[in-house]
Amino acid sequence: MSGSVTPWIPVAWQVQSLLLAYPEDGFPEHTRLARRAAGALPEAAAAPLLRFLDHAGATPLTALAADYVAVFDHRKRCCPFLTYYAHGDTRKRGVALLRLKQTYARAGLRLTDDELPDHLAVVLEFAAQHPEAGRKLLLDHRAGLELLRLALRDAEAPWAHVLDSVSATLPPLRGNEREAVARLAAEGPPEEEVGLAPFTPPQFMPDAVGGRR
Template sequence: MNPELAQRAAMGGQNTVLPMLDSQTRLLVRCASALLRYPDDDLRGAVRNIRALLSEMASGMVPVLERILDHMEETPMHRLQQDYARTFDLDTQASLHLSWHRYGDDPKRGRALAGLMELYRDAGYEVLPGELPDFLPLVLEFLSECPDWAAHCLMDGFGCQMRNVAAHLEKTQSPYAPVLGAALDALRVKEET
């Protein structure tokens, strides 16, 4: 069976339309992936590199991401970590594990995770040990590198959950809302009508 069709069947496709991804979109999505990871000294050290990458982009989303970079540089590390945990670990509606939003504790979640691992393997992408394949920063990293067919497949399976997390972050006025929003806007994710 075609890998794309197998994955759509495994993840219960939602008919998301996704255009071909250009290098600017992939770069912006890669930056968003980094900015949605747990803040630590490595991330703070990467802020300068991310800012340099963004300066080379023509996207209207750049100022949005520059604001979160400013926030990360100006805010003490312990406060960034507290805010991150409060946002993503203590608020289930903002969980970064996309399959949880779709399946909760249902056994179907395990099948969805296995389907994502198969999609990643079919696309030539290796997930590091200890990371679940539905972890949103990892999903965005994958989207920044994968073939277009794999991006379509993944977004068809979990695009709705990504939009729901983005909407919740916006509703709660999280400083992370613009990051995910910029990534989704760059991907131009929309429901097929």
Template sequence: MRILQLISLLLEYPTEALLTAKADARQLVAESPLSEAQQQGLLDFIEQRFSGDLMDWQSDYDGLFERGRSLSLLLFEHLHGESRDRGQAMVDLMNQYKSAGLQIDVRELPDHLPLYLEFLSTQGDENAALGLAEVAHILSVLLCRLEQRNCNYQVLFSALLELSGVDVELDSVREQLKNEQRDDTKEALDKVWEEEMVTFGPGSEQDGCGSSHKPSEKQRRDHHVPLQWTDASQAPGNTVRSGVAS
């Protein structure tokens, strides 16, 4: 599912190289199985972001995804926080990637959403939809938090939810999040940095998600790997804490 490759790139830190691919990005949207409304949302996102100042886009990206935990693109952040369960979940997910033939050629946390989407894009449409369904509850929380900030990144998550085929009760998620305190304020960030940060491997916190992670040529495309997420059939965001939904 090539549209997942595009959304993966759009969720990475924006670069000059990405801006040169505007025409290709628009073409991938037009060829995608998304509804007309979702396609238009993605096209509007591409037009606005690609036509603006790159440094402004980079600053906005940092403010959204690198400041605080509520919009973290690390999926297990929203399931386990900094508990010890997160470390084991990382190991299990990496083993599941390997069982499907995935080779990660950069130091990368396996639960980083762009990497996960890159992986799903190689697994065939049906398996990709299943993989998205398994994290639909997380995607819905991120979507609603971006809505609260009136941020157009929300269209990327809306598209992912449509591709998952899961009918999410977004009004319920919005209700749960309406009184949530933002964790990207100076006071909230100071409190976070007082705590000891958990890492997974040397230099992991310093490694951004570059566009160099690609599946190997031998990666199996017909093998669905059931990942250890919470039950996506449950109401999304059943428990919401400041910066963490599970």
């Protein structure tokens, strides 16, 4: 999977984006669309999506929404904001967020005021529309993606299945990427240097976890 993006992958990214968003009133319709789309995906990407969809279908929407908040808002290791893993609460994260917004703007994607550009659901939505550029973003944040997948699995959160599907759209981890995941798991994201005020506005900091509602 080292060459160009194959046609089924953007479909998978769109489905994954829908399922990683906060489960609002329209979520049941999203799950119906996702189940239909999963039928056209390879087993490695489809099977974990179907496991999540089975869980979502058997869970009342209010309970699923409460679980979403408990997992993504209250477990810092399950942060869905990808730049947090690379930059933590530092001013470098503010620069990374700005660059993401500029990338989206050049491609014609405009975010609403309550959408953070590094939320995984937003990145996947962009990737579905702009596969080559989106694939690069996902690979740039591969260590954070893998750490999030492992954290969700440790938490026994159903969204771990969606992350398993995301991983199936990307090449296997290489040696240096495995080392980056291990290092990130051991050390955590970077911390702000002494004397430097946060660069990014408060609404873009990971304490606002949950975003994309």
